[in-house]
Amino acid sequence: MAEQHKVLLAGADERDLTQLAEYQAIGGYKGVAKARAMTPDALIDELQKATLRGRGGAGFPMGRKASLIDRKSPKPKYLVVNADESEPGAFKDREVMARVPHRLLEGCLIAAHAIESTDVFIYIRGEYLTEYEILQAAVDEASAVGIFGDVTITVHRGAGAYICGEETALLESLEGKRGQPRPRPPFPPIQGLYAAPTQINNVCTIATVPVILEMGAEEFAKTGVPSSPGTAIFSISGNVARPGNYELDLGTPMRELIYEHAGGIPDGRELKAVIPGGSSVPALTPAQIDVPLDYDSLGAIGTFFGAASLIVVDDRCCMVQLALRSTKFYMHESCGKCTPCRVGTRWMVQILESIENGTATQADLELLDSVGDNILGKVLCALGEFAVYPVASYLDKWRDEFVAHVEQGGCPFGGSSSLEGILAPSDQHAHTPVGEEALV
Amino acid sequence: MTSFYEEVQELRARYPEGSRSAALPALRLAQEKHGWLSREAIEETADALEVTPAFCYSVATFYDMLHLEPVGRRTIDVCTNLPCALCGAQQVLEAFESELGIRAGETTPDGATTLRAVECLGGCGYATVVAIDDRYRHHVRPETVPEILGGLDG
Amino acid sequence: MSTELVRVTIDERDVHVPKGTGIVETALAAGVEIPVFCYEPRLGAPVGACRMCLVEVEGMPKLQTGCTLTAQDGMVVKTARTSEKAAAGQNGTLEFILVNHPLDCPVCDKGGECPLQDLTFRYGPGNTRMSFEKLTFEKPIPISPTISLDRERCILCYRCTRFSESVSEDGQLVAANRGALSVITTFEDLPYTGAFTGNVTELCPVGALLPTQYRFEGRPWEIVDVPTVCGLCPVGCNIHATVREGKVKRILSRNHPEIDEGWICDKGRFAYTHLRAEDRLTEPLQRVRRHGLEPVSWEQALEEAERLLRAARGRVVTVLSGSETVEQAYALGKLLRVGLDSHQATLPEEISGALDAYRLPLSAIRDADAVVVLGDVPVVERAPIVDLWIRAARRNGARILDSVDDIGEAERVVLVWSGPGGRGGASVAKLAEKLGLADREGCGAFYLPETPNGRGVADAWAACCDEESEAADSIGLLVVSGDEAAADENVRALAEQAEATIVLSMYGGLASGWADLILPGTSYLERDGSFVNLEGRLQRLRRTVEPPCPDELEWISQLAARFGVDVAPYAAGVFAEVSERVYGGLAFGEVGERAPLRGYPEAQERVSSRPLPEPQQKARRGEIRLVAYKPLFSGAAVERVTELQFQRPQPELELSADDARRRRIATGDLVTVGS
């Protein structure tokens, strides 16, 4: 069967790399010395040569981001690691923190040197308690032996809010406030945490940095595909035989991941849809899965690389129920700051419910489309768009199923859908201290 | 032993002067101490952080893991987001409901256990994921629910 | 903002504005209005929340929020007027805003003066596509006795919470919950308290936050907003009095950028119902042997007043309140000094002209590098708006100090003296002199007096007569002008010594025990005339409603005539005379709607003032010095407004955190105080 290419996770199968000694035994933290021997400018050049693209979703080159940091500012510079991983379908950052925490810390030290920062914050989602403990232990162990030098790494726990994965909301939350996104400009490299220049990167992005120093940027750039070098840890979940994380070269065919690594669709079921980047991106039909897993190839067919997290859906699933459950999540997680997201996501849920329970008309399908259009491109951050992208794609590619709901006055699956009756947190008695109304 | 006030001052010392970054850690600490963020808990936290109770309340109500009403001594969170849902999370949730005799979102009459459906916990490859007092259980199936509950002390 | 001009094109029109100017302002400069809800520059950095201001910017794929953009050279902006895309975006936003907004405009106090109503009318969709359940909330709920909140109307622009967080900095009005369930709230059941809460009712762009006093009181087409100046503290905020059928129904701010920036305190906003207090005097009261005070006709009252005055020629002593208009003080002074050779008058506080060399507009505080706050009385209790300017200065990076020793290298230095012992500003003027602040860019000094128009009254009294004669040894007649004076025990003590007493007061109760003749007085909202505020700025008071009794000037001039003294019966006439002597001949009509800060070299003060309360003795080791002061929410007017009672401080003691901890005193504890 097809091989994984373990780079971020290298060594973790053979050794307990949560132990400092074990990590050092395989050459761990050598990259730091290498980096510190270079000037920040040289280091940033090296990182730019590697064209490591952000693994958090936007795919922005990490080195270029570092070059944008206003290093002349009299204020301190900050490096913030985005470990809020909350995108449905994503669980890769968690594995990195649980199994190779020191590789992440090494990446932090190198990146910090590049942007001339001595203050690193790792914002980890509150639910990841065990991972927090492992990471904190690694921080304590490494700093105790002086590996950090004058750098301090603070692990900061979130408290349950998906929006805090959005970088400016994360900064607000890290500043102790409600995690609501900030308008941009000003952008974090100029005015980020505590209004100081700030570099924000995903866990996997930073954990890849030591690899670049180990291989050298030129060699690294040769791996994966030219437009997206390196490997990525792909989280694959849903209706596959062997769900889990697989570290593969970027550019690996999606079909290979689904059918060889993940063992295909179990119980003789048919593949119905793949949501390739976490639940927030447009879904693909079975006819579209012969696509290389990299940013540009996925972009070319109208979806996103996103969080490198594939949710595989088999033929038992009602696409309206899928849309409804997905939208309830984004409605629940909307921060409430900007109008289109706060109001639009709830409106979408109401429309989808009427479609599912058979009270909708043809006009409601048009309405659903148009409410989505009024959200896309009008919102303060992308959360509102994350609610729309997938639903718009279901409505577009599985329209007949939506129409069937309208025409049959109910769900054509007649209770047999794999998502039948699924209860969303927003359906249960939500805590609403002022005004006791349920969401919908 | 150090007082809550002193513990919060230690938290504040980790962040830049004058920032409110200690708010979340402090609120979590208060919740651990009081079980939930009662009026008193919020006032005590505000006092230690030198902010208004309204500020703490405003922040606390934003985050799902901070409770503004009483919860059971034990919390059982069942992920019902897409990946788990596609693999039968609803059946798992219902198994807990019938075993505990409460609906999702409720607390057992003896105040021992609160059961909730929650959004994605980040264990999608190991569905269904259930967090018991924030410790993850993977691959939970309806038939394993009784033994899980049986295995819990107290 | 730099002074470098950049060229920006708005809807095909080129404008040149300073680099960094907001696009909303830039568009206005081009004569284009970009609709906004959440944008309000006085609340700090824009938040881009409501998405009403969407515009298309050349070179940017997505629509941008005009409120968060700043002018860059060569920028090409298309608003909804010329961009289909922007128009579509804006309509979408407006539809979203209306999705949960109730259709109760007909019974909404905001109706007719509501930005949401106007924008819906101009840009909005004809019909709604929302056929599902709207969010519902219990409505309206009081967030304090003075303010009600209707959460269904709220569009979550976060103006109110931003005011609470970053203008008044009280941190009490906040947003709770997340997403669609977000609501505006205070903590638990606590009312929104503080000196400035009412401003949120003006900031709210919809009918969500409304003043309870105004509920169902007026419709926009039935009211007039009369521009005048608040007379309840020495700041003199510019205000509008909303008048309907001869009654003041509401007080609104009337942004004077140098004085109040459009903020007013809750006393100035909500205390207006004192005009209609039950114990308001409408006719004169005369003491009749054995029967006590009895209502009499004005004719009889003036007869009696004349009799008492003649009997006390040369021995009339006057107690002023410092809340009289310049004209009233001048008219009264002329009657008593010229007509009755009685020159002796007292003011509740010392007034000094020494500060005139260090005058600045209040707004200069915001731009200072260092603000030194001296004196014992919290600034907010004496001159609330000054507190907001000082907070703004701190947010701008100024150092707020309590001693001149720490000024260091600071360029722009502003001194503020709040409380007794300031010798009417003389002390702080001396400090300013020592520091050489005179005519140094952005430097100056303020003294926060106790009375709203002490300076104007002093000027007028001094100007109305050139003679002087030393005080008589007995008080033939005591003339007590104004409620503040009438409420003062020391004045009562004086009345004991006097052979007779005349009191000018709005309320019967104050002097009923000891006055021989009480003449009904008017409120600042009922007067034409002028005030001088703590900046030394001469401002114009306008009569917003007719008083329930004759205006002071009318009967003073009648009375004066009986002593052969000529006093005009109307403000303009009296002012002309004062102005000749004090204000450089400035005409009444030129004082100005938004008065500039002018200097008046002729201004002089010869008013002998009552000895000040003896200076606080220094605390000995381990002891704490006890300082007592008049709180903002006190005085004859406030006491008569039921809605404001919750704001009146209970007897309370403030301690520094250290002192408290050292003495193991916690918030809410009962303590016994001795001095």
Ligand SMILES: Cc1cc2nc3c(=O)[nH]c(=O)nc-3n(C[C@H](O)[C@H](O)[C@H](O)COP(=O)(O)O)c2cc1C
């Ligand atoms: C609603 C929303 C949620 C997001 N959640 C995450 C997340 O959980 N983890 C993450 O790394 N990036 C997340 N992002 C992307 C971040 O905003 C940011 O682009 C990223 O952390 C940058 O790191 P990178 O350049 O290394 O990818 C999210 C973005 C949005 C709009």
Ligand code: SF4
């Ligand atoms: S109450 Fe008014 S000001 Fe406050 S958020 Fe709602 S609409 Fe805006």
Ligand code: FES
């Ligand atoms: S006015 Fe620009 S977003 Fe509200």
